[in-house]
Amino acid sequence: MKIGELAKRTGMAASAIRFYESRGLLKVASRQANGYRDYPPEAVAVLTIISDAQQAGFSLDEIKQLLPADVSSWQHDALIATLQRKVADIETLQVRLTQNKAHIQSLIQLIESKPEDMDCKLNAARVIASMGITIDK
Amino acid sequence: MKIGELAKRTGMAASAIRFYESRGLLKVASRQANGYRDYPPEAVAVLTIISDAQQAGFSLDEIKQLLPADVSSWQHDALIATLQRKVADIETLQVRLTQNKAHIQSLIQLIESKPEDMDCKLNAARVIASMGITIDK
DNA sequence: GCTAAGCTTAAAGTAAACTTTAATGTCAAC
DNA sequence: GTTGACATTAAAGTTTACTTTAAGCTTAGC
Numbered sequence: 001m002k003i004g005e006l007a008k009r010t011g012m013a014a015s016a017i018r019f020y021e022s023r024g025l026l027k028v029a030s031r032q033a034n035g036y037r038d039y040p041p042e043a044v045a046v047l048t049i050i051s052d053a054q055q056a057g058f059s060l061d062e063i064k065q066l067l068p069a070d071v072s073s074w075q076h077d078a079l080i081a082t083l084q085r086k087v088a089d090i091e092t093l094q095v096r097l098t099q100n101k102a103h104i105q106s107l108i109q110l111i112e113s114k115p116e117d118m119d120c121k122l123n124a125a126r127v128i129a130s131m132g133i134t135i136d137k
Numbered sequence: 138m139k140i141g142e143l144a145k146r147t148g149m150a151a152s153a154i155r156f157y158e159s160r161g162l163l164k165v166a167s168r169q170a171n172g173y174r175d176y177p178p179e180a181v182a183v184l185t186i187i188s189d190a191q192q193a194g195f196s197l198d199e200i201k202q203l204l205p206a207d208v209s210s211w212q213h214d215a216l217i218a219t220l221q222r223k224v225a226d227i228e229t230l231q232v233r234l235t236q237n238k239a240h241i242q243s244l245i246q247l248i249e250s251k252p253e254d255m256d257c258k259l260n261a262a263r264v265i266a267s268m269g270i271t272i273d274k
Numbered sequence: 275g276c277t278a279a280g281c282t283t284a285a286a287g288t289a290a291a292c293t294t295t296a297a298t299g300t301c302a303a304c
Numbered sequence: 305g306t307t308g309a310c311a312t313t314a315a316a317g318t319t320t321a322c323t324t325t326a327a328g329c330t331t332a333g334c
Contacts (some may be wrong), residue, residue: 004280015323034330036281083245090238101227108220141310152293171300173311
């Protein structure tokens with residue numbers, strides 16, 4: 001498959017795919033007789049992994065560590081340790097998000113129940129104060 | 138409080154604080170007689186909000202929308218709409234994180250249960266294949 | 275045979291979020 | 305009264321993750 005189709009299938013730009021190759025995340029694609037890159041179907045899966053890992057908060061360098069050029073050289077323990085660190089990171093972020101969400105929701109409550117006679121500035125101050133208290137770590 | 142102490146208290150670099158001011162996230166600090174920035178204690182809370190919001194995946198521009206320069210000019214409805222959009226964003230992110238976490242965990246299971254007699258390449262291929270399947274959106 | 279779409283490359287550009295640099299000013303301590 | 309820590313500014317530099325550009329092949333359709 002040529003780069004355009006791979007791009008279409010993964011939703012990525014062809015330029016991004018070439019970029020990943022240049023950064024060593026993708027092994028150098030074989031070429032057709034005309035010099036065009038020729039990808040095997042598995043390339044879709046690899047790009048999907050890259051995009052998913054990115055969404056999970058991995059940087060391209062981290063992903064590169066997870067997907068070394070030579071697949072057969074994966075280091076069992078290092079790989080597991082990395083993955084476990086990521087799970088821990090995700091859990092930390094989840095706790096954070098849950099708290100922030102609760103705090104934003106109580107803020108919405110607070111603003112919606114704003115007493116009509118309370119002047120704008122006081123209300124704003126109250127909002128700020130509540131954010132300071134509730135979003136605080 | 139001067140910028141150095143604010144930096145120490147928030148764990149941010151002074152240059153970052155000046156940068157936030159320049160980008161309009163922080164209202165322009167008042168100055169001491171000597172020209173040094175002078176911050177009220179609340180500045181710590183505001184910076185904490187900024188840092189928390191960032192960790193939750195908000196860009197500085199988004200945070201700026203949440204924390205306009207002139208606090209007294211907050212528009213009730215717009216504010217609530219913004220906050221509700223943020224809750225929705227957080228929920229989207231939560232779903233994604235939950236999925237990614239599950240996928241990483243099943244990957245760990247898979248790698249840990251690697252049959253001893255399975256050669257490296259086959260195992261790696263299995264891992265890749267499973268990532269394609271499991272991490273897929 | 276021509277045009278348009280799609281491929282190639284290297285190199286430059288972009289956006290976000292800062293940091294670093296350089297040149298200078300202030301202030302507390304010795 | 306000079307050293308050293310901390311402050312100021314504008315401007316340039318950095319990193320990440322790409323995109324865009326320019327200039328030039330290849331290929332499919334009319």
